[in-house]
Amino acid sequence: MTPYAVVSVGSTASFNQNSGPITGKLLVGQGSTVSSSGGGNGSITGGAYGDNQTQLNNLRGLQTDPTLNLVTASDTLAAYNQALALADFANALAATQTSAGAITGTRTLTNTGAVTITNPNGPATSLSVIDFTSLSNSTLTISGGANDFFVLRTSGNFSTNRTIALTGGVTADRILWVMNGTSGNIFQTSGGNNLIGTFLATKGGNFQFSAIQLTGKLINTAGHIQFVSNSTMTDGGLTVPVDPVPEPAAWTMLIGGFMLVGQMARRQQQAARVRAA
DSSP states (O other): OOSOSEEEESTTOEEEESSOOEESOEEEETTOEEEEOSOTTOOBTTOEEESOHHHHHGGGGSSSOOOEEEOOHHHHHHHHHHHHHHHHHHHHSOOSBOOOOEEEEEEEEOOTTOEEEOOTTSOOEEEEEEEOSEEEEEEEEEEOOTTEEEEEEESSOEEESSBEEEETTOOGGGEEEEEOOOSSEEEEEOSSOBEEEEEEEOSSOEEEEESOEEEEEEEESSSEEEEESSOEEEEOOOOOSSSSOOSSOOHHHHHHHHHHHHHHHHHHHHHHHHHHO
16 A cells, blocks of 8 residues: 555645645655645644655644655655556556446445456455446445455546445455546535545546545645645555555555556456357
């Protein structure tokens, strides 16, 4: 898993905070702009990490100043490149469900059609890749087992004031939302929500929050993250369904884990086609 709850890296990325707490670590760099203001319990409990001291100093406007930690530009460049690699890989996965369409109302997403992955070092798991066009104020349930993993991809807008619930044992660290929008507010909330999973954007759209309640991670390499208005989040981790799970949390190992998942899935699909021939 990545060690950061929030990642804002890239020359067109930006991060603004006046609320909290963010329970976890923040990474900023590679030209990302940073701003903050007091009130709203604004804090970053795990500290802020960045490759530019001026960027980090701009977080001193929070109600509680975070611990500031200077890292190298090589560190933030690696995070930037590996976030892009993760998005590219996730987008290259074959969809196991393509009929989700626009998600509205009360919906349940399951692991129907998931690719089964045999793990020699642990229990078998399943990988569900679900494409949907948009989400609008849906009371959503994601249903899967403790060893299941979900990749949810959209090119549209994710806008909600409702909740996401998990059933069957699936956990927040096994849910990856890939936000493929390129402009405007591709992920926005308006209160009353309880959201789960890692939200990854690399193509330019913005995260605009009002009172978001998130268990998961936020990663945006080209757009704006607006973390304000009674928003809170807790780092929910990000796990790959193949042992060994990366420890310590290194981006390179994370990408390698997802690559291994894809290779195993492709081998199983090829084997199935041979048996069916």
